[in-house]
Amino acid sequence: MGILMKGIDVAAAMKEELIKEAGLLKEGGIIPCLAIIRVGSRKDDLSYERGAKKRMDMIGIECRVMELPEDISQKEFEEVFRKVNDDTSVHGILLFRPLLKHLDEEPVRRMIHPLKDVDCMSDVNLLKVFDGDGTGYAPCTAEAVMKMLKHYNIDLKGKNTTVVGRSMVVGKPLSMLLLKENATVTICHTKTENLAKICKNADVLVAAAGKAKMITADMVGDGAVVVDVGINVDEEGNLCGDVDFEGAEQKSSYISPVPKGVGSLTTSVLAEHVIRAAKELSQSSTDR
Numbered sequence: 446m447g448i449l450m451k452g453i454d455v456a457a458a459m460k461e462e463l464i465k466e467a468g469l470l471k472e473g474g475i476i477p478c479l480a481i482i483r484v485g486s487r488k489d490d491l492s493y494e495r496g497a498k499k500r501m502d503m504i505g506i507e508c509r510v511m512e513l514p515e516d517i518s519q520k521e522f523e524e525v526f527r528k529v530n531d532d533t534s535v536h537g538i539l540l541f542r543p544l545l546k547h548l549d550e551e552p553v554r555r556m557i558h559p560l561k562d563v564d565c566m567s568d569v570n571l572l573k574v575f576d577g578d579g580t581g582y583a584p585c586t587a588e589a590v591m592k593m594l595k596h597y598n599i600d601l602k603g604k605n606t607t608v609v610g611r612s613m614v615v616g617k618p619l620s621m622l623l624l625k626e627n628a629t630v631t632i633c634h635t636k637t638e639n640l641a642k643i644c645k646n647a648d649v650l651v652a653a654a655g656k657a658k659m660i661t662a663d664m665v666g667d668g669a670v671v672v673d674v675g676i677n678v679d680e681e682g683n684l685c686g687d688v689d690f691e692g693a694e695q696k697s698s699y700i701s702p703v704p705k706g707v708g709s710l711t712t713s714v715l716a717e718h719v720i721r722a723a724k725e726l727s728q729s730s731t732d733r
């Protein structure tokens with residue numbers, strides 16, 4: 446039966462160091478600050494925002510929320526974004542995406558200061574992730590998976606690692622982070638043939654497809670490490686992952702649950718990025 450990889454345990458291990466770092470910044474006159482830009486009031490966004498605010502507060506990071514009306518025009522949206530981007534007291538920006546259909550995210554993706562881009566929406570940071578250059582910010586969820594694997598001392602070097610999902614937010618950047626750790630990475634998607642066989646062959650299997658319980662026990666190899674990124678609702682209306690937990694748990698050596706898995710760790714990674722951004726931005730302003 447697999448050892449449970451709990452997001453809250455990893456978050457707890459990160460907490461003290463982050464509090465210390467935020468304290469040091471404050472002693473130097475810098476209050477680390479995250480700006481959240483939200484258009485409308487989507488339930489998922491509100492739920493993530495609550496978690497992020499709580500985590501920032503716990504660490505000692507100021508969190509400002511710009512709540513914008515659903516009918517905001519592209520011009521007004523860009524103006525707000527520019528103002529936040531130019532505000533020297535803001536160190537990190539989190540924009541909830543996808544945006545509403547009438548809004549284009551491309552101009553703000555190009556506009557965002559790379560050092561404030563704490564959830565990796567700009568090409569600069571994406572390129573760094575794909576280049577294996579650790580100086581940028583990876584998307585928080587992808588990095589949360591890496592933090593979890595590291596916390597549980599999972600050796601990735603040379604290991605068959607399969608990622609189910611190829612989005613630019615999770616699957617692809619995560620595959621690049623795994624590759625950087627010298628894993629042998631296979632990326633699967635809806636057109637993949639023999640998905641079950643490929644999954645079963647994996648030493649480390651990451652599910653990021655957004656399909657409730659699609660990874661069944663027969664798709665998990667004996668002793669595999671299973672990380673479940675999916676957040677879904679099952680037929681009974683309960684939160685569940687992409688992995689059929691009960692069956693997969695029996696086969697795995699390590700397994701992350703949903704809820705209380707990767708999702709509980711994402712805001713800690715976000716906090717870590719904001720602290721880093723505050724340090725790097727203050728450094729770049731003193732260098733000038």
Ligand code: NDP
Nearest residue numbers: 586610611612615634635653654655674675676707708711
């Ligand atoms: P997307 O819908 O953007 O991408 C899903 C990917 O999974 C696609 O590449 C798709 O393939 C692939 N896929 C879907 N169904 C199957 C299938 N049956 N077999 C194989 N591949 C499949 O989702 P995201 O990447 O944004 O998110 C993935 C999951 O992670 C979701 O459940 C989301 O809620 C969750 N999530 C969790 C976060 C957290 O903090 N824990 C944060 C962000 C997301 P194709 O490209 O061919 O369509």
